[in-house]
Amino acid sequence: MGNDNRADKIALPVFSRRSVLGVIGGSALLAGAPGTAFARTLLRPATRFPVLTKIINDYVAQKKVAGMLAAIGRDQSDPMVIAAGTQKLGGDRPVDIDSLWRLYSQTKPVTGMAVMMLIEDGLLKLDQPLADILPEFADMRVLQDPEGPIDDTVPARTQITIRHLLTHTAGLGYSIISKGPIQAAYFAKGITPGVVSRTPIPGFESGLATPDIATFSKNLASLPLVYEPGTKWSYSVSIDLLGYVVEVVSGQPLDEFLQKRMFDPLGMKDMFFRLPVDRVKDFTDNYIPFNGALIPIDPAENSIYLDKPAFAFGGAGLVGSAADYDRFLAMLLGFGTYRGTAIMQPETAKKGMSNLLPESVNLSGSWIANHGFGAGGRVGIGTKASPAGTYGWGGAAGTAAFVDTANGFRAGGYTQYMPASSYPFQADFPKYVYADMMQNKAIGGGKTSP
Template sequence: MTIEKRGIAMPEPSFSRRSVLGGIGVGAFLAGMPGIALAKEMGTSFPGLTKIMNDYVAEKKVAGMQAVIGFGQAAPQVISAGTLALGGDKLVDSNTLWRLYSQTKPVTGMATMMLIEDGLISLDQPLSDIFPEFADMQVLLDPEGAIDNVEPAKLPITIRQLLTHTAGLGYTIISKGPIQKAYLAAGLSTGRASRSPLPGFDRGTPTPDIMTFMKRLSELPLVYQPGTQWSYSICHDVLSAVIEKVSGKPLDEFLQARMFGPLGMSNIGYHVPADQAHNLADNYAPFAGSLIPIDPGATSIFLDEPPFAFGATGLVGTASDYDRFLQMLLGFGTVDGVQVMKPETAKLGMSNLLPETANTKGTWIANHGFGAGGRSGLGTAASPTGTFGWGGAAGTSAFVDTVRGFRAGGYTQYFPSNRYPFQSDFPKYVYADLTGEAEVGAGNTSP
């Protein structure tokens, strides 16, 4: 295994919104992994993954790490390394809380699928049926150009497009030029990173309540024509508003009633109670061979209630709680006899829901499908059938493989997520151990 030597200066991390909150996919998701059948009862200690995690901690690239991997509906295996804070004495354990960031998106996506199952909305229903202010939207002629250089939208925004980032909406972590500035000025940025200013990270105007958020968003032009382009966006924050408007419950209450409560996910939510701050891992920025704390658990910004339950980036929870969500997906809506959605609903949510008209070339999901908030397999060597998952901005990664019958999540806390290959390569580490192809001591944890 090639380990970065201590004392070698690392380049200053870029705290752009894209690098801090947006570099969060699962990389080349399962690319090149053999399509073999894995026995659910197969026992493994995951030696390759364990070695990689221990090396990250030993080399002080991160303070702590955790992986949770399970077959079928069986209890998962948990691998932990390191501490919640660099140099601290509190070990990572089952109570450790992780900032999940965009691993929130599949949760919001499946909550939306529940409303579709209930018959309260439909997959191709226009958003304007629910929020009339989104009728007759305008679209930028140049995604980075003047916000008054527009043309009428040719199609309405739909629920399908919101689930798959094809609605044409912008994102302060992705968009450039005048539309990014307009989003920031309107408070249309829902990611939280630190109480302290971060270099190159414009906080913008404070985020308003959810209905004001929707009104302000409707008054700005779209970046792309709906249904034409995959572009990472605030779609899942819009879905938070859809869920609240249609169900009569804010997203956090809806999730508690329909998913978290029934599944026994008791340590996940949109803010960390003060009496649980001691369980929240510190978040760091790797810089010049050191780790700079940017959001210590004891004083974290996640101790505050957010303006609303962000559908895109807001959740904080234990790895075991998120594993319950993955277990539900693997069980096609059911865990331990408790059904929270029908099998056909779960399967649909994990399938490729992209509009046929959407271009994905050159994006994070090129040659992949995209379902209800996560990348989905297309049945190719690079995109195996039955795979579904997404990652988070602080280096986390989670997925299910419904064909081979297992689920896996990898957790740590560092910005930006592409500073190390852990997030992008986590699925490869898991598959390499399961197929017997991992070589303990082989691999590369260097940037």
Template sequence: MNAQTPGILSLGSSFSRRSVLGGIGTGAVLAGMPGLAFAKETGASFPGLTKIINEYVADKKVAGMLAMIGFDEASPQVISAGTLALGGSKPVDGDTLWRMYSQTKPITGMATMMLIEDGLISLDQPLSDFFPEFADMQVLLDPEGPLDEVEPAKMPITIRQLQTHTAGLGYTIISKGPILKAYLAAGLTPGRVSRSPIPGLEAGAPTPDIMTFMKRLSELPLVYQPGTQWSYSLGHDVLSAVIEKVSGKPLDQFLQERMFGPLGMKNIFYQVPADQAVNLATNYAPFAGSLIPIDPGATSIFLDKPAFAFGSTGLVGTAGDYDKFLQMLLGFGTVNGVQVMKPETVKLGMSNLLPKTASTRGTWVANHGFGAGGRSGLGTEVSPAGTFGWGGAAGTSAFVDTVRGIRAGGYTQYIPSSSYPFQSEFPKYVYADLIGMAQAGAGKTSP
């Protein structure tokens, strides 16, 4: 994996993505609390989250940080501190561009749901209907074992499995052993980090065009039997190819026509325009109490055109643009009267789509459901009904809560996301403040 074509990386043992989106637990406490309506109406602040953001910046853990939180269709509240780069003078604000990384997955997931709504594909349709080379896959006997010790796949890879990371595919950010080396050698490394070499980042071949990518992927064994195990994967990059094959348009064009354009998402890109480089925050690697700049905004690799529109990672955009996507989810396909999806399609995409045969034990989504590219609530205390969201490798996090009418995004730029607890704890920060507001509101509205 070279510096221009890495996945979401492994900078030594500490550069692994242990947590993608923290538990959305504590939200169940809000159920039925009358004061939440008061909090929505008054537009109360988020004192706990504000304090945390200010402390991160003051302690120089990050250069800048921003949270955007909205109720129902109301304009979002913005909490921000810091600058685009350490020592810089330009503050983070609504124009700041953030590397979304895996927050791209729910967008690709919903784009796939659009094709299901169109009747062009179905959830349980085999991938081999579109790419015949995936018809007779082999599966490793040991996920970390020799590539020649395999058995035939017992069932076909399906669209559902690709959406939910249960297709048995590998991923360079989590795979180990011979399959990792094979992925690196084949350039199966969608995602970008820096134009410069990064110590500890294993080099690999350049990522090829999307159809070559698919051919090379089909020639390698799966790491698990399809439909049996949740394992973070290249599933949404494969869905990018499915979208292109079925619609006749590459993912970026499809998104622009079907989602970004209609919703007014004007500042979200796979390739950041040169005149927008001034708004791109620098990405850092925390190391020994310092922040090492690995992708300065002015010279970012995201100014270059990617090998293809990665479905799993690659979008760069403003918090406000991603908030419009969250608004669409919260509005079940409609934002300010503009409908891009039917309500039943969005609800299905945010529901638990995991195959009944798939295990999540010991994974990032244990005790949760998983939908179209994001974790979904199961209606328990740790997994509240109506919640759906995911995070990104540079510390970002975003989710919606359709039961309580909440949408929230937290943005900063450091990698790996596990360096600090901000991403994993962000939903808890939001809910803690909401509970405080609801309790205060309940007191003011009680007789």
């Protein structure tokens, strides 16, 4: 991750890559969120969200976080914002809707929708073999034991497809999830598309530096799969690899494609894979909670996001504002259109937010057991624990975002601490939102938009 002269001034606890990044998607995001239509009662004042408002104020008052913010909107109206705290502990800049946050795996739905746009363009097919685009993946082998020797393999029976990559069912590994020799092999070949800090974190393995995306793809293809494609949901580097698919079929690197086809048309001016120097003033600090204190691991003024990444990490690379991510969510609520600007057809957006999992996939013990999964995000399957019309994902630094198309609203929660499992905010964020909406209905709240 690189070194700097601050390393000897910060007494860091020992963490592992798994502990810091291992809940990068939020293991309970959307679980248990009610599926009834009371979301239509969403109101403007923050007092209509007493549960969420209290949670946010308490986190800041108790110095669990430096700052915390929620942005909630109905249909495509401006979002209501609940915010407390500052961009850094002891700082004087309050967090607001234009503050910049490390989104980490909240990047995945953005990349997923970029892939859906290319499917709409006719440049990709959902069930197209990956080897059609990246020939190095034509003859993959699969580990006999997911944690066993990497030379104990059998030929893959199934070709990896675009569907598999979108839904984490391609059989690929992840350095934050995999164990044993395959994890070591990922480190040795730089298959670690994620950044945390310029300051070394004790126990946080960095491995070889991540190479350019073409080399990344070839290195990944040279290693065996952890599972047979289409058989097991396993969080992976598949969305990062899809960034290269976007580049090959569109002729533009992922960041340029997103800028041209999504960010500029939607007016998303604050989404970056590399933080501009003149935006440091708007950037939040990132922390590790430890023994009741917050240890800064990526201060804004010395952030690793100021460095040029090896490539635009489609699975975990974006820094962005709540305002911009809210526009992305509002576009999804508009099924591809935001305030008259269409970036994809309604059927394309609906498909991306639908359950794209292969029918035979095993979800047991996974983060999405009893849920569906679409283009880079979890989707509801129409049960009490998995409401129909929901789609969303979270990030490693405690952020969470989702849409509820059945009830016409979207919500995003933003803060910065790692690992996200240190506190229940990310996992329980939808529950806080829905609890307040239920109360709104109980007191006869009407249909006022936020």
